[in-house]
Amino acid sequence: MPLRLLKYAFSRDYPVTGDIPATPDLKSSYDVVIIGGGGHGLACAHYLSKYHGITNVAVLEKGYLAGGNTARNTTTIRSNYITKEGIAFYKEGVQLYEEMSQELDFNVMFSQRGQLTLAHTEATLRSFHLRAEMGKHAGTNIEVVDAQTVKDLSPHLNMDEGGPLEIMGGLWHADGGTARHDAVAWGYAAQAARRGVEIHQRTEVEGFETDQGRITKVRTNRGDIAAGQVMIAVGGMNYDMAMRAGVELPIRCYPLQAMVTQPLKPWLHTLVSSVSLHTYLVQSSRGEIVIGGGSDPYQLCSTRSTLDMKEHLSEGATHLFPFLQGVRLLRQWAGITDMTPDYSPIMGASPLKNLWLDCGWGTWGFKATPVAGKYMAQTIANGRVAPILEPFTMERFARFELLNEMGATAASH
The missing domain is CATH 3.50.50.60 (FAD/NAD(P)-binding domain)
Structure with a gap:
């Protein structure tokens, strides 16, 4: 294969055309x-x-x-919503992602590894039961799990047993995943x-x-x-x-920030999110730990990133996985979310x-x-x-x- 690539690189004839044509005249x-x-x-x-x-x-x-x-x-893909209309809509979205590489004849790198949302309080657990029952009624793969199951699903988590952010259980959505955007x-x-x-x-x-x-x-x-x-x-x-x-x-617009670390060997095999910490993590196919959270608390049509959000996300990530302290950040960015009431x-x-x-x-x-x-x-x-x-x-x-x-x-x- 390397020799074929070398020959192709020095060839005067390139038979392969781009997938997307150049911009034509209107x-x-x-x-x-x-x-x-x-x-x-x-x-x-x-x-x-x-x-x-x-x-x-x-x-x-x-x-x-x-x-x-x-x-x-x-790049999070899931259908663990609350309303019956939302669950039905996003459930079909997950199903279309499952078939997307075949539909497009293009590898979109869909990885269906599940999403684990953590509960640090009894009130959060009660709300998770509502979401789980709504999801089950609509046919999605979702359930409330106890603390031991959380630890089994993500053994590197800091369970904070006896602490103010003790993990008491979680919402496990086995159909959750990611794809290459x-x-x-x-x-x-x-x-x-x-x-x-x-x-x-x-x-x-x-x-x-x-x-x-x-x-x-x-x-x-x-x-x-x-x-x-x-x-x-x-x-x-x-x-x-x-x-x-x-x-x-x-609609009102708010920035939404995220960041990634340097690549690490694969260890985070599920998507993990914490509502109490306003932080979620997933490991990309390149080994980077993608870290995100909630929207900024002010209206702004801007893609700038901020130090306070970087500090907030870093604090949440290192609480959940303390060994991430000292891992270098590669980049930080923001999108603009168009929020409805x-x-x-x-x-x-x-x-x-x-x-x-x-x-x-x-x-x-x-x-x-x-x-x-x-x-x-x-x-x-x-x-x-x-x-x-x-x-x-x-x-x-x-x-x-x-x-x-x-x-x-x-x-x-």
């Missing part, structure tokens, strides 16, 4: 314009082209492919591009023209284009993008007839990538909201039919 019109070249936008383009035969599609990304929140998350985006992009979907990087949407309650043109830094249908999926900038179309979303996303129709929303994902957008893409594509293709998405429409706020998932985060916000 056409004057498209059947569907997807604003946002992250996981959700690319997944929607894939499902539109493969399952609905809609290939006259443009994906517009102001930066580079999957360079926003898709590249700034901690850029591989997911590239896999969807490659499949969509092969079917004729155009991916336009460095193409910023500057505004919209509307007439009689419809978007007629999308204005970009590379020219105006007419669009039959438009979908917004731009992560932390969803509020601003929708406002350019005259649609105000019930009930901690559930907004999917489906908008006040404009041909504008569709894929917004309000907060801290759980990556895990929903395939299921959101699948059903937003179905919604756009059929011109009506898919049944599984109906509970997540923006109208629920006017009807006071909220889906409260505030307590279902990996590290409480």
